[in-house]
Amino acid sequence: MSDPFPDEIDEAVWDEACRRADAIRGFLRRHSDSTTAGDVAELAVEMDVSQATAYRLIKLFRAGGTVLSLVDRKRGRPEGHRTLDEKREKIVRTTIKACYLRRTRPTVSQLIRDVQSNCISAGLKPPHRRTIVARLHDIDLQKRAKRRGESNIVKATTAVPGSFEVSRPLEVVQIDHTKADVFVVDEETRRPLGRPWLTLAMDVSSRMVTGFYLTMDAPSRLSTSLCLLHSVFDKSAWLREREIPEQWPVAGLPDTVHVDNGADFRSRAFKRGCEDAGITIEWRPPGEPRFGGHIERLIGTQMGRLHLLPGTTFSNEHDLGDYDSKRHAALTLRELEQYVALDIVGSYHQSIHSGLGRPPIAVWREHEGEIPLRLPKDRRRFWLTFLPEQERTLRPTGIHLFGLRYWSGTLSADVGRSDRRLLVKYDPRDMARIFVRRPSGNFVEARYADVTLPSITLHEAVTARRTLLAKGRREVDTHAIVRTAMAQRELVEAATRKTAAARRGKASSKSKVDDRGWGSLRGVDSSIPVSLVEDTD
Incomplete structure (x- = not known):
């Protein structure tokens, strides 16, 4: 099954992968020529993983080059994971605000000791160091720097119009x-x-x-x-x-x-x-x-x-x-x-x-x-990542999108096999083809079912559809529709009156003959002669 798109990854898993990617990028810049076991050990400490895991992550990142390559393939929260309870969460955030975001610039280690001390005083188990550091990362970097008087960080994160300079193109x-x-x-x-x-x-x-x-x-x-x-x-x-x-x-x-x-x-x-x-x-x-x-x-x-x-x-x-x-x-x-x-x-x-x-x-x-020309390693996947998407059901006739019908021979194997709606990626600038994610997870290119049609934009397709609908509306004889509706209404009203009158007449007749007992059978069954009915009386 193909990798998920970045926006399909759980928030916590993605944030951790981003943190690892930043650490590995810095590591590779610092050690572009060669690395030692000691260098990798330092990276492992920075990422808070084992040395073996650090080697594995470096290899994955070198092969993939993206944050997605570092995402744990097991999605969602780890089994047995629990979020920090409300009381300790409050202590962590209050301590950060009161003890860390100050002009005296306390260290992270001091913050951790303060949080642990406050939790112990409250009779609670202190949270892990990573949890406290993660709460720091939740705070905007520039806001944090302003509160702590870190002018270098504030300057680095502030653009200055007119004097903003960069060293090279595409920076x-x-x-x-x-x-x-x-x-x-x-x-x-x-x-x-x-x-x-x-x-x-x-x-x-x-x-x-x-x-x-x-x-x-x-x-x-x-x-x-x-x-x-x-x-x-x-x-x-x-x-x-x-x-x-x-x-x-x-x-x-x-x-x-x-x-x-x-x-x-x-x-x-x-x-x-x-x-x-x-x-x-x-x-x-x-x-x-x-x-x-x-x-x-x-x-x-x-x-x-x-x-x-x-x-x-x-x-x-x-x-x-x-x-x-x-x-x-x-x-x-x-x-x-x-x-x-x-x-x-x-x-x-x-x-x-x-x-x-x-x-x-x-x-x-x-x-x-x-210019260090960087191009996406998987150009097609990068392109698909940014294209808009819709979900559609695969019909025996193909994929229907914006009034256009698409087909690929590869989709034959999926027709009628699943009720799942399929993810469809499309380029509004060229609607001649779309990309359909099959139930297996792989994308397949589908083109117009009618191969003689020229490429058009989504705007042209929508406009043409509106034009056809407008033309159809102009061809409708509104007067004929109204005349027909009135005739149908009169027909229903007349039928209702006749039925009501017939029922009233039948009820009146029944009331009169019921006074004579069995005489109420007269004429009900035309196959019984009237004389036989009278003889029975």
Whole structure:
């Protein structure tokens, strides 16, 4: 069975794997040439495991290179595990606040002694050292540093706009969203659809745009993930599909991404996908828009270029004047995407950047040989990690998703064998194929059941479906439906009256003949002659 995705791992198990991964990464950096048994013994103490386990974890991490490779395959809490009781939990947190978060900077060892002493005084068993240290890790690093007066840590965890410097490309990439200052039109009708959202990623060192994503949907985990995927992978094929001759040499995993505090950047799947690949996420402090200044300026630049397009909304109502943006809108979403790509690779990358005094692509080329190009070891799995997902039932006809039908010969073996809904991963930019997780745990690629269909985006598929439904509604004869409903109502009312009248008449007749005893049988059974009935009387 294939490995689970990062967001499917139990929280406690994942946190422990992250801690081990950080320790091993540091160990491998310090001992890149050779290691001794003593070095491994020190790492074992740091991770609080045996030396044999330390060797095993190093081997696993070297082979896998991800946090997921260090996750214990036995999911959930260990058998017999119990959380700290409420009384001791309160003592630990109170002691941390009163004794550790102070300007005098007590040591962790002193904190542990204080907690143990307080628990013993209360007649309770002291918690383990690891439990106390784990509670420290629950506190935000910068908040902890501020309370303890650790200015170096505060400075290291605080971005300074305008003066923030990095040593090389892909050390820090900033990502942000904006609503484009232009209306786009529908592919078929050419009627205005609305203003799309643009998600941009930029390398702070070279100021190169590393990737972008354009969509009609509001910012979400999806737009963030697809922008990151575009940023990480080679763009040669992507450019050829859009007939763009210029080069876009940026590719590779960034060391750190700077993002704001939006829910899309805080999603569990996005967070764990980055952690698994060794990408550090740094969130912009709430209420401090000055952070992330590089990407903010880039967005302003890109929006300024869109003001030259038909259908622009400009940046404010004063500039807009009496210009009717919707009426003048001319570009579709695909055309706008191509325009933005052309502007990035053919204009922005080639122009002198005011902060660098040089074109961004020249800075990138200069450092290209120094960039430690990190690519996901399992590219397909990394890609699938960030794609959106749905659950669907496998029918004999295949997988049905957004009105499209998909099939793969491999799925034949699973039809009718299980009632479980299957996890389906899809790329909204290319709905020609999906990836289905079989009951065995492995993913299989499924394509259109009708292989003659061209590739379309999810937006195009949804729009086409809405168009068909709207057309069907227009073809409905509403007057005929109303006339039929009224006729049916009158028919039911007439039938009800007739039945009620017949029942009243029958009840009245029965009441009269019942006074004559057996005479009530007259005429009930037409096969009995009336004379025989009378003779019986």
